[in-house]
Amino acid sequence: MQQLSPSPNKTAVFFPNLDGLRFFSFLAVFLYHCYLTLFSQLKSTSPVVNNILSFVFRHGYLGVNFFFVLSGFLITYLLLREREMNGVIHVGKFYLRRILRIWPLYYLCIIIGFVLFPWLKHAQGEIPAESANAVYYTFFAANFDYMHTWPVKPDAILLSVLWSVAVEEQFYLSWPVLLRYIPFRLYGFIFTAIIIGSLIFRSFYTEPTEADHAIRYFHTFSLIGDMAVGGLIAYLYTYAAVFRSWVIALSKGAIAGIYMITVLLVLFKSNIFPCGVPVIFERLVIAIFFGLIIAEQNFSDNSIFKIGKLRTISKLGIYTYGLYCLHLVGMYITVKVIAVLGLELQHLSVALGAAILSLILSILIALASYHFYEKWFLRLKDKFAFIVKTT
Secondary structure, X not given: OOOOOOOOOOEEOOOXXXXXXXXXXXXXXXXXXXXXXXXXXXXXXXXXXXXXHHHHHOOOOHHHHHXXXXXXXXXXXXXXXXXXXXXXXXXXXXXXHHHHHHHHHHHHHHHHHHHHHHHHHHHOOOOOOOOOOHHHHHOOOHHHHHHHHXXXXXXXXXXXXXXXXXXXXXXXXXXXXXXXXXXXHHHHHHHHHHHHHHHHHHOOOOOOOHHHHHHHHHOHHHHHHHHHHHHHHHHHHHHOHHHHHHHHOOOHHHHHHHHHHHHHHHHOHHHXXXXXXXXHOHHHHHHHHHHHHHHHHHHOOOOOOOHHHOHHHHHHHOOHHHHHHHHHHHHHHHHHHHHHHOOOOOOHHHHHHHHHHHHHHHHHHHHHHHHHHHHHHHHHHHHHOOEEOOO
């Protein structure tokens, strides 16, 4: 690899389609939670509609998988660029950037979940029954706590999405250290070894039990392969000319095929990857196609459509972190409003209206969080950056 001379100046990396991809990933998770919370009561009153909604949204949690692959791609790409610019990766400054982006909202959610929510329940004459362990959540180990309590979910439903933020933080803690201290010539080997190691780990937990399911979906060793796939794609695009040329020259037919296969994998995941040997490879196969979509949207010359052209969607994608962490608050408020109005979610019109209201409230809450809280910390973030305007 030809090293670039260290430069004291900052550079800009802008991927105009990533924010749109982020928003659609959030929307998949949001619709999955609508399916669990708002649409679940349609079974008796609108069974056909319930079956359709179940088929379409039951695997919406795969939006989290997409976030993991995207994080692996973007963080690796930026660290590789930093290494080229400066000759070294500054691990400490990377940590400061991630702390300023992730911690303020994360710990606000913890305060809401462990302090404010129980107080609200007491005020309403209800008894809190929190299964989540605050110590695990405080130290970004929520995925292990969730894994142990599964299938019981936190009483403060807001907490139930924080496990994935914990996994991201574990990734952020380890990834720059690997890229900083492992010789560059071994990068491809390391990414591949992590993917294989994740498959080996998953091979011990293939039974159709709640215990094995929890480990497959929440244990860091089971999930880290997603980030490694994203990282490998960033590495190959940056340094493997053959792969880069292939991505750039993808035909519209090949691109359509990637999207069609991805849709089929999402809709029929349970059929394609049943428990046993197939479930070992579930995350890897899906991660590869998610990674190809990320590469295609960012680099292909023949894309059928660039998501960045959807201006409103892309703008909302800027607030995805808040939308993801806080959308269950919007959903909780909606359910309370429906109860006060004496409406019933068994009615299709009420359920659909509740979903729309939940989305609107989630967007408003995320906007408020970003502009009146998170932005104070984000202003400091670029002071520790070598690469700015990354999204």
